[in-house]
Structures are given as structure tokens and as C-alpha cells.
Amino acid sequence: MISTTSQDRDPDRTAAQVILCAEANQLRQAISTHLLHRSNEDGSLDDQCESRIFESVLMSLLLDRTKHTQFRLANNKITRFLIAEHSGADRFHKNLIDFLISPKSASANGAFTHFPRGLQFTQSRKEIVFRSILAELGAQELNFSASEALMVGYGNQANWVNIVSCAVRVLAHAQSGIVVGKRDTDYLRAAVSTPGPTGVYEGHVFAHIMALLALQRVGTAEQFVVDGIHALLRHQREDGGFPFVTTMKTFCTVTAALGMLQCPGKEDAALRAASYLVSVQQPDGGWGYGFGVAQTDADDTAYCLELIRSCNQRHFQGPIRRAEAYLVSISAHGAGVPTFKADHTPEVAMTAGAVNAFDLNDVKYHRVTTSWLQSLLERQKDDGTFERSWSLSEANAIFRSLKAFRGALSSRLFQPMYDRIRMAHSASVQYLLAAQNSDGGWGQLAGSASDAISTAYSILALPPENAAQIWQGISFIVQSSDSGRVYSIPDQAGPRPIPWNVPVLADVTALWALNHALALDS
Template structure:
């Protein structure tokens, strides 16, 4: 195991740039590649890139669902989808407050690609200007405005779009500090397609096209995020810190993160963005605390202010906006980031811990949120609960023990015969789910040397190492939920965290 850990650590260290950032691209995906292909065809430009995008889609890469395949078949062969691949497949079992918006969005994606016809239900009012309800985050407002404009045009009802709506979309599209709007490629492309309908010669369209083309991968496809460097660096630094990497390297990574801290004290997932999120902020703060909390005290105090300002009245944490429903993964991450200084955040930690305990299902699981793997939120919850400082640790000792026992029982039942875990019970074992499961077990204090479930899991994980020392994994992250995206560097991060936790007392 030591040799495997050193190999993975070396691979992750090689991903750290001179400025301390982990600059590794997301893999290409069908959705963004299909949208760009439609846009370039409409504009009649970039014939070479059109051919390359077509070749990528024809290869079948980046197609994890029937929705992806329907998009590819529509733009390549003009085939309309057979059946409801959104409601009946993609969103089947999707239990989230955003489901109505997601249904509309994915249906419009298919309509733009000519996989389904536009429907009058797609043309619904959108409150412009932000600040309320579903549109309180600017990218949601921009997406919904784009959907409305595209649907109106597709239905032959473009006159229903007001001048203010068009102006607002241009205002939002032009507000980006990054070449791709908020590094969110699909939202950027949807807005470009909408502006193409009423102002095809606008400078923002051509500039936007060039921005997306510049972030394409060598396979010709388009990634879902054009920059994930801040998010990558947080957990990578945490993993390397726990593995005992050189201090100058770790300090360089932390200095990069501090340089990217937002005015509100949080972090965004990529560079040149305006919106912080709890997920990126949790990993960044956990990294700073793991490396040297006193050296990074000022940044950590600011991060504490961010978490305090976004926490929900129920004690849990949302992903983006105060007032949105709390989520298990976000709450577990926030607790783990705040635990370095429990005396300063005792009220937050106590409320969040109680919310997490209440959120556990009878079978020991939690909501899956931003991952397809059941084990992800189990790990993040166990990490949080077992990181609690006093007096919360003692006050919740019995409930934490019960929650840990239920989680352990679930992981024992869900473990496959080969020792690994899949996304859900019955799914084939995959590297990432196995890592999350082992991280959950070690966070509870279960080690391979004294726990048969953990021992079998570690043996399976080590068996997945390839002859060259590398590990490969299925993607498990989703954005926009529930669409999978693949960030290959995550594999090294989760594997290194896991191997270090299995061989030490650094599981928490």
C-alpha cells in the first residue's frame, strides 16, 4: 500500500503548477459539444471545428445517458428522440427542489438540438433583475431568460419577448470576467444561442464562440466547466497534506487558494468568477486548516464569516444561496471546514451536526446531492460528525454512535463480493465509490487492520491499480444535476485521501 500511495502522490504533485494551482481539465461531454455544434452550424463558421465536434459526438464519448445519446443522434443524423428521455430516464428518481426547472431546461436542450419539438409549456415568464426565488443566482436568471427566448423563437412567437428581456440577457452575458461565462459552458452556450436569435452579429456572440472554442479538449469535444482549478486545488491540497507532502509545495497551494478567496470569504469553483459556493469553500478551508491553521488564520476567519452568513435557519447549509434548502454534502463539508476552530463556531457546529443526524435515512444513507454514489454523503457526514470538538462531541455522542453504526451496516450490506462498492447497492464496483466508502469507514475509526469490511475494501481498491501505477475511475460528480461530468484528477485525489486514511490516524 505504501508504494501505491507514493505513486498516486507523485502523480498528484505533478499536477500542481508553479503558482500552486491544480490545472487539470474536465473531460468533454455530449451536451456542450452538441450545443456548440448547433451554434456553429447556425452561424456558418468554423468548418474545421464543426467536423471535429461531429467526430467527437460520433465516437460515443461523453455519452453516459439516453439524454446524451439523444442529443448526439439529433445533431448528427436529425433523429428525433423516441420516448421521454428526460422525465422517464434522466430525472427518474431525482428528488430535488429544482426538478421543475431542470425538466424545462433539459427539454429545451433537446429542442435546440431538434431532438424534440418546442412546446408552449417551455415559454414561461422569467423575473429579470435577480434577487428573488429561482432567479436569485445570476446564472439561473441567465439560463431561464435564454430558455424563454429560444422557446419563443422555436414556437414562432418571438414578438412575446420584450426589449427589456433581450437587454437583460445581453447585460448578463457581458458581465463575465472569464472567457466562458462563470466557467459554466452549457449556460454560456445556451445564452449565445438565444442572442443568435435576435442579434447574431453582436460582438458578445463572436467573443463567446471564441471563448468556448479555446477551452475545447484535444478530442474535439467541449468540457462542462472551462475552469475547475480552484475546486481541484482544495481537496488536492488536503490529500497531499495528509500524505505528508513537502511544506513548500503545500504553502504554494494554500497561497494560491488564499489569492482566490472571494470578497465574501468563500471560494468559487473556478477562476474569475463572481459566485462563491459552499462545496468549493469547504474544501479550500479544510485544506488551509490541514496544512497550517495559524499561518492561514486570517483566511480561515474570513471563511468562517462566509459560512456563518449562508447557514440556514435549520442549521444546515445550501450550495449557493442563503435560503435555499440545506443539503447533506454541503453541511458535512462546512462542518469539516469549521472544526479546526470549534470554540469560535460552537453554535454553527452544534446546529449543523444535529441537522445531519436528523437527515440520515433509516437504512443509514443520506441524500446523494452532487454525487451519484451513496457513499459520498455518508463519508462527508461521518467526517463531519467525528470532527466535532467539545462539548458538541460529548453532547451528541450517543446519536453519533447510532448514526455511525447505521452507516457501517449499510456499507457492509452494500459491499460487493469483490470487496468494492458501486454507486448504489447492486451496482458494479467502481474506484470512486470504493474510496468514499473507505473514507467513511476510516472517519468512524474503522481501519483495515481491525475491520473486515474495510480490509476487503482496501484489497479491492489496491487491485484496481494499473501496471503503470495509475488508477482510473467512473465519474460520479453531477452538474447540472443529475448530468454526470468527469474531472479525471479527482481519481488521484480520492485515492490518495483513502490510502493515507487507511494507513494512519489522519482519516478525519
């Protein structure tokens, strides 16, 4: 709580400001305590990904085609979930539900027309994926021709993307009458047969369902498909739906720990989380997004490296060096950092995350961090924004980039870049100031309704000079909370740009923002 002596030291503070500061302190304490209670003894933390229409429709289709009475109850639960979600769904998801439940009212062209677009990454591949799904749901006019089907391939993608792409290849061949190759079906069978500790391949429900749909379509042994269905049914949610993924353990653990590290009295919890993360670092030096996920990525790795470096523990030096080497190796020839593979397109949020994870006073990596910063400067748009990535909020890439810029400005090694960095930093700040809504919050895009996660990212992007706008945002976050929890619309996307939700991430991002604001008040 803020005492009256604090107010006496700053006579310009109003009673309302003192009260808001006290509320922010209370909410920070409540969130950090909640996260601590949710954590496991080893310091890890996970939260359930909520049900989604997309996977639920696909799972219902899979169960319908299996025609086993043992799955009737599970499928009825899915149907009830989809009916309940129909009225609030966007037009694309409404059409998916209609194809499944009332095909006569469904429109293939409508569904494909309203397929969510807007993020440039792998757009054409995703259109092929959704087209194949709609064709399986009954939109015969979207069936692949023989020539088109032969063009569908897979390989050199993230593990689950390879599985989805292979499944689409099998479905496209089946739809066009081409004989499906044994290599493709063997590839899918191997994935489903080695699902890892969650029982679902890479914890990725969407990929697992797609593999089973494709195998079922070409007459794979019925018991093999049934066994795969049983594994999926273990992850059916109470509301009857199915999630996008089964686990986000690494991401939840590291983001929560980064917040706890800045909370008075919670530093030991952050250190336990860091120790857990070090214990699950992959042989290549990176981390995957969840428990038992073999595919590593730059996003989780950058956050994990940032955390374990901040803990300042001598025995973390080995893991730090391996994580640094991983991020350098995945960097696209020094021009930026992609999410999964060195020859993939670099992404701003991944590049900024990597900069934030490195010691910018370390001359050893000065050349590569300089190239990453140059990439950020070149990728900034004229209005001060950057491309969106795995977050639907444009403020996510802005906050991560501005944090990288401020880090560079604090190191003399980057002095030749100071002027360009200051200009870029100013452009993004001015954009955010103009985008702030009258309720004090920010939306995922300028002009959209405020939400707690986008507001948290925007607060984190703003420097101390904008304390008034920061505290207006904190007021919105406080109003978005109830009983020590913060509530927001989904922020994460996958397959991009379809949103999915892990509720604890709203608490985590709010905690980051509260730490940022309260540090200004100390």
C-alpha cells in the same frame, strides 16, 4: 516499503497483507509525486474537464445555425466525437445525438422520458431547461405555450444558473411567439461580454453556449455571436468535444492539498497550495470552483477552510475568520448549509463539509455547529444513507457526515448529542458494510458495479474497527490503478445528475483513502 520487522511486530499479518500494505505505500507515493509534478509554482493545480455529449450537441447546433464556413472544421470534429460516443451513451444522450445528426430517427418523447432523474434538487427547473433544448433541436411537440413561457423566470440563483434560466426564458418566448424583452437579451449580452479570464462566462461552457443560442435565436448582431463562438472554440478538446466547465482549479488544488498534507514529505506542497488559495479568497470570504469564477459556494469554501486551518499558520487567521463568517452567513437560518445562497435548500454534503471545516471545540460557533449536526441527524434516512448531492456516489455524503459525527464525538461540547450521533454513525457504517461488493469495492449505489471513487469515499467513512473491509477496498483501488494513476467512472454531476469528469479527482480521492488506511497501519 514495509519491512519484515513490521510483520514480526504483528504475527497475525499474512504475507498477502504485508504485500498489499507495501503496494498501498507505493501507490500513495506515486500519486502524491504525480500531483506534485502537475502543480504550478504557486502551488495551484488544475486538470481539464473531459468532453461531454451534452455541451457538444449544443455547440454543434450553435455552429450549424451560424452557417459560417470558418466553423465547418470545428463542427466536423464535434460530429466525429458524437458518432464515436453514440454507442456507449445512455438513451437520453443517444436521443440528443440523434436529434442533431439524424433527426428522422430521433424521438422527442423518448429523449424526455429518459432525461436522467433521481436527485431531488431543482428537478422541475431542470425539466424546463431540457425541454427547451429538445425543442430547439427539433422536437416541436415540446414547444412552450404562451402561458408556460410567461412562467419561466430567473434570479437569485448561482450566476450561471441565472444565465441558463434567462436563456431558456428567451427560447421559450421565441418558441411560443411572445416578444422577447430587451431586459432579458441585455442580461445575456452583459454576461457574454464580461466572460472573465477564461473567455467563457464563469468558466461555465454550458451557460455560455445557452446564452449564445438564445441571442442567436432572436437575431442578435451576428458578429457578437461569432465573437462568443471564438471564445468557446479555444476550449474544444482534442477529441473534438466540449467540456462542461473550463476550469476546476480551486477544487483540484484544495482537494489535492488535503491529501498531500497527510503524505510524508509532501507537507510543504500542501502549504504552498494553501497560500495560493488564501491569495484568491473572494471578498465575501468564500471561494469559487475555478480560476476567475466569481460565484462562491459552500463546498469549495468548506474544503479551503479545512485545509488552511489544518496548516496551523498564524498568518492564515484572517482568512479563516472570513471563511467561517461566510459559511455561517450562507447557512439557511441555522438549519443546514446550501451550496450557493442562504435561502436555497440546505444540502447534507454541504452541511457536513461545513462542520468538518470548523473547530468543534470553539464555543464561539457551538450553537451553529450544533444546529448543523442536528440537521444531519434529521436528514439521515432509515437505512443509514443521505441524499446525494454534487457527487453521484451516495458514499460521498455518508463519509462527510460520519467525519462530522466523529469530530463531534471527540469534543465534550457535544456530549448531550453523543447517543444520537453514535446511533446515526452505526447505521451508516452498517449500510456500507452491507453494500460492499465481492471485489472489495463499492459502487455509486448499493448493488451497482464498484468504482474507485465510490470505494475511496466508503473507505473514508469506515472507522478503524472495520480495518478488514477498509483494506479490501484498498485492494480494489490498487487494482484500479496503472502507472501511478487511478481510473474511475465520473463522480461529479452538473446540471445534476448529468455526470462530468475531471480525471485527477480519481487520484485525489484515492490518495485520501490510502492515507486513511495507512494511518491505521502505522
